[in-house]
Amino acid sequence: MEVAVGVEVAVEGLTKSFGSQRIWQDVTLTLPAGEVSALLGPSGTGKSVFLKSLIGLLRPEQGSIVIDGTDILQCSSKELYEIRKLFGVLFQDGALFGSMNLYDNVAFPLREHTKKSESDIRKIVMDKLELVGLLGAEDKLPGEISGGMRKRAGLARALVLDPQIILVDEPDSGLDPVRTTYISQTLIDINAEIDATILIVSHNINLARTVPDNIGMLFRRELVMFGPREVLLTSDEPVVKQFLNGTMIGPIGMSEEKDEAQMAHEQALVDAGHHAGGVEDVEGIVPQMQATPGMPERQAVGRRHQRVRQILHTLPESAQAAILQSYDQEEAAHVAAGVPAGYDAREDDTQVIPVYRDDQQYGQK
């Protein structure tokens, strides 16, 4: 089945400062077209700044961001305006207009950027409100609904122009774990349906381990790693390991920087039986969320597996074994669910995009 693939976002050597404060430097990564990626990192590492840079709301002083053949740091404001139409963005608080009801909020981009009739607009708005589970709430004002509903309304609005790239800033902030999972499911379903390229910024471990195809990690002003979930979830890189397990043991401290003495002290406490926090017992490759039954097969999974198979031999042996085992389990689950065998065996799939240009993306600097 030929499915349109979303747009790749290629970031190279990106550096951003505010005055003398360096936020991050030399960030290089490619968001593979049509896949879901997540950018993680402790609070304050500049994840939101990165997201805003991708749509040209903030201007990094060095590097390039190439979207659909255009470097948005070099292009004219007219070209940037066109590129922005490819995006749908969900900001942390939903960024709704407080004086407009949900219907008008969601209809806003259609009225602003298209010449569609009000009856066409109604169809699209109701469709998106249904997708995020807000049918019946169209007349409510943002101030009258919960944070989770505001977030879902923000998502509906981000989707009305059929974006090819969807940016989501902390979908979980202010939401309980169940609502967070519903939002995650919606994002996975949208990816299955329209193959959009999605970037989620978050520090939610659960989301990071179960939702994205690719994971990136910002720490101490650097992109520590960026690559397929299988690679990050089996990584021995201390920052990645600590973050994905949410423990106190590792380089990340309360105030981000931690010295050797502090690390040794904490390790000694844990060796003596103190609980380091976190969820260590579920290390490794946990199953990824799947599209809701009845949705199209998520094409991103096959493309990602193909890419990982190409670099498998470069990974530690234990990681290779864990990855192959996880693929076998996924395949078995699919067969059990009635999906035809061979779903991942697309060695000759011409849709696979050679995305990665250097080893840095896998943290092998």
Ligand SMILES: Nc1ncnc2c1ncn2[C@@H]1O[C@H](COP(=O)(O)OP(=O)(O)OP(=O)(O)O)[C@@H](O)[C@H]1O
């Ligand atoms: N417009 C701005 N002007 C000056 N400094 C800014 C601006 N926007 C962000 N910063 C600074 O950049 C740093 C990174 O902020 P950012 O919000 O991107 O972090 P984050 O990783 O998203 O954090 P969190 O997970 O807590 O939301 C912070 O020190 C912040 O104060």
